[in-house]
Amino acid sequence: MLTSFGILFGFLFGFFLKRSHYCIAGGLRDITLEKNISGLISVLLIIFIQAGIFFSLIKLGIMPAADYPNYSLIAMIIGGFVFGIGAVASSGCISTALVKVGDGRITGLITMLSFIITVSSVNNGLLSNITAPLQNMTVHQDTMAQTLQPFAIYIILAILVITFIAMSSTLKKNKPSFNVPYNYTGLRNIIFERRLDTLWAAVIIGIVAGFAFLSNYLAHDYGGFSITGPLSSWLTFLTSNGMSISWGMYFTVGIVLGSFVCSLGNGEFKLQGSDGKTLFKAFIGGILMGFGAGLAKGCLVSNGLVYTAMFSIQGWIALVSIFFGITCSSLLMFQIIPSHHLSYTNR
Template identity: 35%
Template sequence: MTKEVFIASGIVFGIVFGFLLKRSRFCAAGLTRDIVLENRWYNAVYIPAIVMMEAFIYFLMVGSDVIPGPKMADFSLFRIGLGSLMFGVGAVLCNGCIVSSLLKCGDGRLIGWISVPIFTLSAYTAKGGWLASTTKSLDKVWSVPDTLLANLPISPIVLAGVGMIIMLWALWYVYNTTKLGFTIPGRYTGWRHIVFEKIWPKEMVVMLIGIWMALGFLFSNWAGRNGGFGITTPLVSWFEFFTAGKSLGWASLFVLGIIIGAFITAWLGGEFSIVKPRLQSIVLTVIGSVLMGIGAVWASGCFIGNVMVGTAQFSMKAWYSTIFIVSGVWLATFIMIKMRTFTRN
């Protein structure tokens, strides 16, 4: 198979990823927010389960020389912390992170088509626009090497394997203690109901997501890119494609696939409808998208790039970023609870 074919596989990975997120109602920012908003303590299990399953498969491939290992660079504690905090706050204002905005684009919610362009333009501004000099200068503030993986006392395969076993047990426990005792009748029957209408258990879907994200490293590498799922830089690549004619890669097609996957799932599940946002939602989304766009660049990643990919590579930068993204989500949640400004969009 040619390199072009593997690049094109990015859109397939995006479609399946979008499908899995839609079928399980999985939103990383929403799950994190609802730990404090709705006291859903068990939400703390889902993302670590994805990370450990992804990490185990990833390091198996690295250890077998199927794909190259991660490249760890120095990072600024100040820039990563500030950007991550901004991203977390922005995700709550948008009622979901940038991946949720992509899903909204696909299922007919116009708020998604407001969020994604603003996020992309904001990210470009921080990455290559008038804020680029600020971004570079922040790199020099409190810079440290990313040495977590190199200093692990045991093999990352063993560590990830143990973590995966613990998380699988936790998923089983959560499933058995939180599952609903009733089902909501659907409009469809047979395969269409099961595949496109029925809400799949998150406990099952997070395992599928973990495997799918690990395979993303493999196909992305075959396409000439050393990395896993990504959102921010791929979205910026679309802006650069339309404005400067730059080429698109595996991850560029991946983000497009998320929108297509959400659309297919919503259409065949009878959920697609054009939903116009309220003014309050628009205002909060614009502010939140700007914070997420700039924050994602300063944090060198978002919920996907840092919390669900970089952590699986045992990057100290990603784990550090995760602390501040979660803190940003919870901070904004507490503030919005006090202000009674939560909206659904």
């Protein structure tokens, strides 16, 4: 019973991603491309609100301290970087792909399926011959959390104060000068349609993600939001017998359902195909993200949002690597290649 609560947390995550049109990878991309720091503020809000809840639960004795596995520096850097490239190619990370599945876009389905197949191949298939040696290189103990834990609450509070000040300033600067006319009234307008800034969505997601640790623990597991492992587990579940559905597996279904309900409520649900080029990019993006997430043992959500909130050094290394992957591929795709094309055609 408690295991199935994962679907509720996934529902809320998917609902508020869709409700605010928030793409985590897109926000990180815009830091460089558009000089817009809202994406950075959003990520910091999710991480440190979540961290405050996580370390408070440990401090209060409700949950035991986490056991941090060893990590490979090489695998984290390469895996994170490749994942970032894939997120740009598919126009969003794997969480965005699940949101797209929920609102009827075939590109999301293509990305999700290529991601699942690739992760499974990294874990147990042909690609493991490439990734396993990398995962056994430059292995280190993850001891940052143990070092910082006595000061964790003070660090979190200090960063949250600075982040909320930045959030307040950004909200004032981005306040719309006019009101967009709504299609609905009453409760439907409030729940599904009225403007929800991505920064407020990040606050809500951070709170939900923080209590996901408690829900996971009560379900006899340990961890928070997770997508990579649970998605590959669905493939195992469908192709073998005797495997039970985990909290994380329910969580991934919840993301799709949350997006579906939100898109129905605001009138945005539509079964939507795409052109061949976009579908191909979605397919390649899923492969790259699957390879990167399998190698780094986590995606932008699990490594970049959850492990960072747990003060895991591997999470921060992965997040920085994903950011550089997103930045380099975005500059190449949206600035360098287009500028060369223009200079060539103007000759």
